[in-house]
Each structure stands twice: as structure tokens, then as C-alpha cells.
Amino acid sequence: MSPRGGPRLLQGAPIAAEIRARVRESVLAYTKRHGDSPTLAIVLVGRDAPSAVYLQQILRSCRNVGVQGRLVEVSGRVSNAGLGEVIRGLNVDPLVNGIIVQMPLPRHLELATVLDAIDPRKDIDGIHPLNAGLLALGYDGFLPATARAAVELLVRSEIDLAGKRVVVLGRSNVVGKPAAMLLLRENATVTIAHSRTRNLPSVLRDAEVVVVAVGRPGLVTGSMLRVGAVVVDVGINVVDGALVGDVDFASARSRVSAITPVPGGVGPVTNAILLTQLMTAAEEQASAGRLRGRGRPSVPLRSIH
Numbered sequence: 001m002s003p004r005g006g007p008r009l010l011q012g013a014p015i016a017a018e019i020r021a022r023v024r025e026s027v028l029a030y031t032k033r034h035g036d037s038p039t040l041a042i043v044l045v046g047r048d049a050p051s052a053v054y055l056q057q058i059l060r061s062c063r064n065v066g067v068q069g070r071l072v073e074v075s076g077r078v079s080n081a082g083l084g085e086v087i088r089g090l091n092v093d094p095l096v097n098g099i100i101v102q103m104p105l106p107r108h109l110e111l112a113t114v115l116d117a118i119d120p121r122k123d124i125d126g127i128h129p130l131n132a133g134l135l136a137l138g139y140d141g142f143l144p145a146t147a148r149a150a151v152e153l154l155v156r157s158e159i160d161l162a163g164k165r166v167v168v169l170g171r172s173n174v175v176g177k178p179a180a181m182l183l184l185r186e187n188a189t190v191t192i193a194h195s196r197t198r199n200l201p202s203v204l205r206d207a208e209v210v211v212v213a214v215g216r217p218g219l220v221t222g223s224m225l226r227v228g229a230v231v232v233d234v235g236i237n238v239v240d241g242a243l244v245g246d247v248d249f250a251s252a253r254s255r256v257s258a259i260t261p262v263p264g265g266v267g268p269v270t271n272a273i274l275l276t277q278l279m280t281a282a283e284e285q286a287s288a289g290r291l292r293g294r295g296r297p298s299v300p301l302r303s304i305h
């Protein structure tokens, strides 16, 4: 049973603050060494309200650690070729160290346009197939920030994962699959569940740790969870103007031992992780530039993790 007074809340803010403090130090050192502070380019195609809110959060996080956030606004009517050109322009801009493209794209655009165009060395949200492949094979590439945030949150909250039965609900390339890979690295025994999983409640009830990334408000209820389970709710949904997760918090809280709140759980950690990965990119580009004596970065694959 959860302890009296309810479960432990796995808050993202203190963890994000810890990560940002480290990033701030490396930004200072980088700026001292190279003159310019690192730059993150955020490509926004068209405009919608949730993206605008998210963007403001990222830009604030950048300012907070001394990183330059460059907003690249592209018309919502841009063609696939046009979007590819914008991204390739950022690839060769020596002042840009990392690129993220705000998702979802307008319907007429293909994700493949972004994946084909983005330089994996500036792909700090780990969407490029090269980075996905590095993760799958246990190499150290750029990781999808949300997936890494979900797992960092567990690790930094000292939730032991080795040997544990962990269910990841959701199998998207950006969250579910990479989270499962990262949990494997932590030696968890991982099951990936999805919309075609049979008897989901019994699969979930067996799990000591559950990571939910679906995008359906309240899909997971307390009765589907094992008593004492640890739950990471990655879902972000807007219901009646309020942000809620994929887990029905009210019914889950009486059964679980620890749970992330929504908002305030995975979200803040995700932004901090993006900045960490930006610094990795910036440092790698700087050392490659020094070695080759030119601005265009050329970075070797990083070593096995």
C-alpha cells in the first residue's frame, strides 16, 4: 500500500534544477573558451497554441542557463522541400549547435523531411535514425529527451530498476521505444505494451514500475496498477483547459508508492535534458572544429556507453 499521506510525488522541478545547474557551469566554461555562448535553433512550422506555450518554456530554459535560443519561424504552408532547405541551412550554420523541430508538423508535411535533412550531430532530441540506431545498439548518441527524462527521473529519485518488471505503455519512436531501450540499459526486465496488447490491466498489474506514454487522459486507472508500483506518467493532455496525464491520478494515488505529477513531472526534466545534450553537441563540434581548423563540424561517433 502507499504510505499514509499518499504516495511519494516524483517532482521534476528539483531534478531539472540540478541538471540545469550543471549545464550553466558548462555554458560558462564553453563561453569562456570559445567567445560565443552555444545556440539552440528551434524550428516552428506554422502556429498553434500548445506549441507556443512549449516554445516559451524552452526559450526561458535557454535564457536561464545562458544558452541562446534562436526561434526559426516557418510558414505553415511551407513545402517539404522548403522545410528541408531551412533545416539544411541550420546544419551548416557554424553558430548553431543544436536543432529541434517542433512536433507535430502540419499534416501536409512528412516527418521523413526532417529526418532526412537534420544533421545527426546537431540532432539533440535524438530523432535521426542514426541516433536511434546508436541507442538500440547501446552506443552513446543523442537520446530522445523525453524518454531520457522519464528514466533519469527514476534513476535520480533512487528507484532501483535492476531486475525489476517494468512495463512501458506506448511504443512511439520518440518516447515509448527509446524509454524501453534506456530501461534495458538500467537492467530492468522490460515489457512494451501498446494499443494491440491483450488484457492490458493484467500486464500492467504485474509491473513493479510503469512508464505511460500514450496520450489518452486517464487511460490507466488505479485498479490496473499493482499495489506499491512506481508510476511515471509521460502523457500530456488538455482536458477542460487543464493539463492532465494518461494516468487517473485520483484512483492511482491510493495504490502506488510513487508517481510523477502532471504537470510538473517529466516535462521540466525534458527541457533540462535538451540543454545537456545541446552542450554535448557544442563541445563535440568545438573540438572537431579545432582539430580540423574550420567551422564546419565533423564529429566522430561517440564510444560505447
Ligand code: NAP
Residues within 6 Å of the ligand: 146, 169, 170, 171, 172, 173, 174, 175, 176, 193, 194, 195, 196, 200, 213, 214, 215, 216, 219, 234, 235, 236, 237, 266, 267, 270
Ligand atoms: P504517439 O506517437 O501517439 O504514441 C502513442 C502510443 O500509445 C502508441 O504506441 C499507441 O499504440 C499507444 N496507445 C494508444 N492508445 C492506446 C490504448 N488505448 N491502450 C494502449 N496503448 C495505446 O504518442 P507519443 O508521441 O509517444 O506521446 C505520448 C504522450 O506523451 C502524449 O500525451 C504526449 O503529449 C506526451 N509527451 C510528453 C512529453 C513530455 O515532455 N512530458 C514529450 C513528448 C510527448 P500503437 O503503437 O499500437 O498505436
